[in-house]
Amino acid sequence: MSAAPVGFQCRECVAAGAKRVRGIRLGGVGTPYLTYALVLVNCVLAAACLLTDPDWPSGHIGSISRHLGTIGGGFTIENGRPQLIGVDQGEWYRIVTGAFIHAGPVHLAFNMLALWQIGMLLEPALGRLRFALVYFVALLGGSFGALLLDPDTITVGASGAIFGLMGTLFIAERQGLLGGRGMSIAFLLVINLAITFTNSGISLGGHLGGLVAGAVIGWVFLEYERRGLSSAVPIAIASALAFTAFAGCIWAASTWMSPVFS
Numbered sequence: 001m002s003a004a005p006v007g008f009q010c011r012e013c014v015a016a017g018a019k020r021v022r023g024i025r026l027g028g029v030g031t032p033y034l035t036y037a038l039v040l041v042n043c044v045l046a047a048a049c050l051l052t053d054p055d056w057p058s059g060h061i062g063s064i065s066r067h068l069g070t071i072g073g074g075f076t077i078e079n080g081r082p083q084l085i086g087v088d089q090g091e092w093y094r095i096v097t098g099a100f101i102h103a104g105p106v107h108l109a110f111n112m113l114a115l116w117q118i119g120m121l122l123e124p125a126l127g128r129l130r131f132a133l134v135y136f137v138a139l140l141g142g143s144f145g146a147l148l149l150d151p152d153t154i155t156v157g158a159s160g161a162i163f164g165l166m167g168t169l170f171i172a173e174r175q176g177l178l179g180g181r182g183m184s185i186a187f188l189l190v191i192n193l194a195i196t197f198t199n200s201g202i203s204l205g206g207h208l209g210g211l212v213a214g215a216v217i218g219w220v221f222l223e224y225e226r227r228g229l230s231s232a233v234p235i236a237i238a239s240a241l242a243f244t245a246f247a248g249c250i251w252a253a254s255t256w257m258s259p260v261f262s
Contacts, residue, residue: 034128035119038135039112042158045100046108059104065156070098070143072151072253087147087253095143095249101156111158118165125177126168130221133238138164138214140245145209147252149261160206163192164214171218175226217241 045064046056053062061069066076066085071094073086087094102108123131142160146153170185189211196207217238224234252260 030124032119032123032131034131034135035116035123038119038158039116042100042102042108042112042115046102046105049101057105059107061103061154061156065101065103065154068094068097068101069154069156070094070146071154071256072147073256074152074154086151086256087249088151088256092250095147095246096139098143098146098154098156099139099158099161102158103156107157111162114162115158115165118162118169122165122169122172125172126221129235133235133242134164134168134214134217134221135161137217137238137242137245138162138167138210140242140249141213142203142206142210144213144245144248144252145205145207146203147205147249148209148255149205149259150203151253151256151259155203155206157203157206159203160210161214163207163210164217166192167211167213167215168218168221171215171222175222177222213241213245 049056049062049064052064053060056062071086073084073088075082076085077083085091102111119131122134126134139158139161141164143155145160146155166185166189170189173185193207196202196204217234220234220237224231
């Protein structure tokens with residue numbers, strides 16, 4: 001028997017899996033420092049939310065969430081006067097910052113647990129640059145989905161990016177990179193998608209957008225590696241996808257007065 005990412009496999013199974021991989025050898029790293037850093041940033045911002053809003057543990061959207069959460073456009077009251085806010089008002093940073101804000105400790109805990117577990121697998125396998133690109137592209141895809149479906153609603157949380165990591169992990173398992181055939185992560189995806197579709201308080205667009213973006217860029221990285229092609233090409237594709245998703249966010253934000261799928 002040989003050690004596998006989950007449990008053990010017979011030597012014949014490992015050999016068969018190696019044949020299926022057909023030469024995929026990503027330049028991985030030993031310690032997933034980027035995963036640690038992402039978890040730390042999310043926790044630091046959560047602490048800031050707690051310090052500035054005593055009701056944050058109950059899921060309240062406080063001042064930090066109102067100023068950094070992802071929203072295409074909307075109104076808020078500042079110093080007794082109504083103010084327009086959102087990406088459509090030039091606050092483009094919200095496209096990214098909203099993915100690092102959470103609505104309460106339960107929201108934070110679930111997302112950080114998922115990020116920790118998936119990052120511990122993917123970052124060492126992909127390497128930091130690929131992992132960073134997957135996370136960023138998935139984050140932008142999640143923001144685009146959220147702005148497309150709910151441009152006038154504040155969306156917070158790392159769920160879009162995490163769904164993207166799950167999409168990449170599914171592709172990696174199917175390719176045999178982690179010794180599996182995608183069954184375990186497929187089951188996890190089905191459960192999370194069922195929760196997404198049956199709960200009104202969850203960003204459907206954010207989850208689906210992140211999942212699609214992560215699966216696409218994950219497939220690009222692994223397919224180019226399997227074919228032995230230049231590593232510069234998938235990096236260029238990832239950059240193009242990130243730019244396209246960002247531009248899509250700007251466009252989707254402009255529809256906040258008449259949501260595209262309202």
